[in-house]
Amino acid sequence: MADTLVRMKDVSFVYHDISGENKAVADLNLDVKSGEFISIVGPSGCGKTTVLSMLSGIITPTSGTIEVNSKQIGYMLQRDHLLDWRTIEDNVFLSLQVKGLMSDETKRNSLELLRRYDLYSFKDSYPRQLSGGMRQKVALIRTLAFSPSLLLLDEPFSALDFHTRLKLADEIYDIIRKEKKTAILVTHDISEAISMSERVLVFSKRPAHVKSEYKMNFTKDTPPFMRRSDNGFKDCFDMIWSDIDDEENNNT
C-alpha cells in the first residue's frame, strides 16, 4: 500500500443488545489515499459513525481487516467538548497529556497552531468566552496537536448555525489542506460533502456498505464555499440525493 493510508477489506460489524443482534456494517471495502479528503454520506442511522469508531480502534470489526497506516489518528466530534474549567491553551494540551506527549516541542507546536489560525490571543480565555465556531476550531487544533496524519470528522459542523457552518467549513478545509492531513468526513449534509471532498461515498442503509462513489472535479485551491456555486454542483447533488432517497425508500 504505497500511498494508501486506509484500507478496509470485507469489514463487518455486529452490535449486540438485549433485543437482539444488529448488523451495522457488512462487507465494507474502502481505500483512502494519503492526502485525500473523502466524505461519507448515507441514510440516517446507517452506521457511518460505526465505521469511524472502527478506524480509530475504539471498537474492533466482527470480521474483515482494517489497515491504517498512521501512527496517530485524530477524531473530531459533532460537539467540541472543550473542558469548561481549562483555558483554551490547556484544552489544546489535553490530547498531549492523555497521550503522554507533553514536551516543550509539542507544546510549542500547539501554540504555533493557535497562532497560525488566529486563536493565540484567546489562549488564556475559557471556552465559555468563545463563539461556537471558534470553539470547534480549538477542538480541531486539540486534534492536530499530536500530529495525526489521519483525521476522522464525525459531523463536525452539524451543531453550528448555518452561517457559521459555511464559514467554518472553509476555514477547516484550509487548515486540513495546509497541514497536509488525510481526512474522512462523515455527514448527513450532501452539499457539505460535495463542497469539501475529492470523493463522496454513498453508504447503503444498514448494514452499511458502499453503494456508490462520486469523484469531484474541483481544484484543490477552490474553497468549499466557492464550490457551491460551481456548475456541476447541482447535478452532483441530485445524483447523490436520489441515491440516498432510493436507500431510504427501499424496504427489502
Added chain:
Amino acid sequence: MMKKTTIHDYSKEHIAYLNAIKRKNIFISCMRYLIIIVFILFWELSAMLGWSDPFISSSPSRFIVSIANLYKEGALFKHIGITLFETVVGFVVGTVLGTLIAILLWWSNTLSRILDPYLVVLNALPKIALGPILIVWFGAGVESIIVMGLLISLIVTIMSVLAGFNEITDEKQFLMKTLGATKYQILTMVVLPASVPTIMNALKLSVGMSWVGVIVGEYLVSKSGLGYLIVYGGQVFKLDLVMASIVILCILAALMYYVVAYFEKRMIKWRTHE
C-alpha cells in the same frame, strides 16, 4: 475582544435601568435587616410589657445574659468547641468517604448495580434509629456523636456525588477514548473536575445534615456541647439557656455554610468568569 464599557457610554435609559436594579438590591438588603430587628424588638417588648411570659418564651436580653454567664463560667467556648469539632470531623470524614465510595461505584458499574438496593434502603432509613446501637458500639461519648453526624451525611453525599458523575455525557468520555485515555485519566481529567460544582452542592447539603446528626447525637448521649445545653435547659426549664444555644447554633451553622460556599466560589472560578 469584549471591551469594558464605562458608565459614561451608556444611554440615559440604561443608567436609569441600572439604578433601578441597584435600588431594588438595597431595598432587599434593608428588608432583611429590618425583619430581624423588628423580630428582636417585638420579642423583647412583648416580654417587657407582659404580653408573653419570659419564663416560657425567654427574651433577647435574657438569653444575652445567659450567653454572658456561660462565658464567665468559661463554659461557652468549651460547648461551642465540642459541637463544632464533632460537626467538622463528621462532615469532613463523611465528604471524603462519600466521594471515595462514589468514585468506586462510578468505576465499577457492576458494583454499583449490586449495591443499589442497599443504598436506597440506607437512604430511606432514619439514621437516628441507629442511635442506641451506636451508643453500645462506640460508647456514650464523642465517638458516637461523630459517627451519627457522619452516617446522616454519608449516604446523601454518595448518592448526589454519584449522580453528578453519571451526569457527565458519554460523548465527553468518548472523546477521551478517541485520544486513547485510560479509565483513570478519564476520572482525573474529566469526571472529577467536571463534578466539582455538583460535589460542592452536595457539601452544602451535607453541612446541614452533619449538624442534624451531631445535635441529635448530643441529645442522646453527651455531657457537653450545644445539643446538650438545649436538652439540659429544656429539662430544668431554663428557656434562656435553650434560646441562647439555638442562637449560637444558628450563627455557627450559617458560618459553616458560608465557608463551604466560599470554597465553592473559589474552586469554580471558570464558571463565573465572563
